Amino acid sequence: xxxxxxxVEGMTCGHCEASVKEEIGEIAGVTEVTADHSxxxxxxxxxxxxxxxxxxxxxxxGYTVK
Amino acid sequence: xxxxxxxVEGMTCGHCEASVKEEIGEIAGVTEVTADHSxxxxxxxxxxxxxxxxxxxxxxxGYTVK
Numbered sequence: 575x576x577x578x579x580x581x582v583e584g585m586t587c588g589h590c591e592a593s594v595k596e597e598i599g600e601i602a603g604v605t606e607v608t609a610d611h612s613x614x615x616x617x618x619x620x621x622x623x624x625x626x627x628x629x630x631x632x633x634x635x636g637y638t639v640k
Numbered sequence: 641x642x643x644x645x646x647x648v649e650g651m652t653c654g655h656c657e658a659s660v661k662e663e664i665g666e667i668a669g670v671t672e673v674t675a676d677h678s679x680x681x682x683x684x685x686x687x688x689x690x691x692x693x694x695x696x697x698x699x700x701x702g703y704t705v706k
Contacts, residue, residue, distance in 0.1 A: 589658075593655065
């Protein structure tokens, strides 16, 4: 089980957090995602997921991994 | 047909605009809603709707009419 932290730019509210969590949550192996728009902190828990997959999911949600 | 302008506080992004538009759009008689998070400007077009209904819908979306 891996727990990885990312900083995501552009989230301004709870809707943004929800969008990011939804997209990352669709990655196979991901079991938990937290997101805080005030800090940009995103924590992803799971197995066998890559930074590239997370970055792509964040991008699909309309934001950017710093 | 009435066109009324409101200023809504608290919208920070396009998701917020969508929430406000959705809630106001559920008011009977409302035919069009525009919302701009950068200015807070919300325009409601329709018939037989009241300011109180708009304020309530905005509140339900999680924001406040100024």
